[in-house]
Amino acid sequence: ILNVEQSPQSLHVQEGDSTNFTCSFPSSNFYALHWYRWETAKSPEALFVMTLNGDEKKKGRISATLNTKEGYSYLYIKGSQPEDSATYLCAHQKSNQFYFGTGTSLTVIP
Amino acid sequence: NAGVTQTPKFQVLKTGQSMTLQCAQDMNHEYMSWYRQDPGMGLRLIHYSVGAGITDQGEVPNGYNVSRSTTEDFPLRLLSAAPSQTSVYFCASSWGTGSTGELFFGEGSRLTVL
Numbered sequence: 095i096l097n098v099e100q101s102p103q104s105l106h107v108q109e110g111d112s113t114n115f116t117c118s119f120p121s122s123n124f125y126a127l128h129w130y131r132w133e134t135a136k137s138p139e140a141l142f143v144m145t146l147n148g149d150e151k152k153k154g155r156i157s158a159t160l161n162t163k164e165g166y167s168y169l170y171i172k173g174s175q176p177e178d179s180a181t182y183l184c185a186h187q188k189s190n191q192f193y194f195g196t197g198t199s200l201t202v203i204p
Numbered sequence: 205n206a207g208v209t210q211t212p213k214f215q216v217l218k219t220g221q222s223m224t225l226q227c228a229q230d231m232n233h234e235y236m237s238w239y240r241q242d243p244g245m246g247l248r249l250i251h252y253s254v255g256a257g258i259t260d261q262g263e264v265p266n267g268y269n270v271s272r273s274t275t276e277d278f279p280l281r282l283l284s285a286a287p288s289q290t291s292v293y294f295c296a297s298s299w300g301t302g303s304t305g306e307l308f309f310g311e312g313s314r315l316t317v318l
Contacts, residue, residue: 098246125304126304128306128307130307136311137208137294137309137310137311137312138247138294138307138309139309140306140307140308143304143305143306145304183246183247185247185307187304190235190252190254190260191249191252191262191263192237192247192249192307193246193249193263194239194246194247194248195246196244196245196246197246
């Protein structure tokens, strides 16, 4: 069992603020790191899949970085909007198995 | 494209009853998997399949059976339901085995075992 940890557990920010979350995972035998966005009453949707140390990916105002040597990934949201309110999950993929963190719940206050 | 379809969305069972959660995908994905979501815990892998006729256990397989007779379908069977199996279940698929493709999730099935 791989221990994937996410912090903080929850976060409230004002509209327009920038914010970031952390996902930590065991650095040995790294395969891939996934980020998913999970809105209430919906199913998780993929944001990024990263495989290489130093990877940086961006989608609009959301970006992510990856450090496989020390076992962490950051997710950044620039200029948060109310529609960014969701739970953000990370998952460590080891071959055909995925190990999810408990997520960071983001609430953006208008 | 319907994507990943799960049925039923809600189910209430009595202890000892059996049932099957259905999962179908129309994306020709090789990889399919089942997770359970419990309060305070991350999604936990129950079983997965890397292709028709091939299944394997995940992190929490006890009490569940799966089969993969076609590429499209991956049903999850509870042979004798227990209250500990009360959870929300998600099916997810991906296009490649051993690849780093993103997971596509179904909408979830909420199961209550009394």
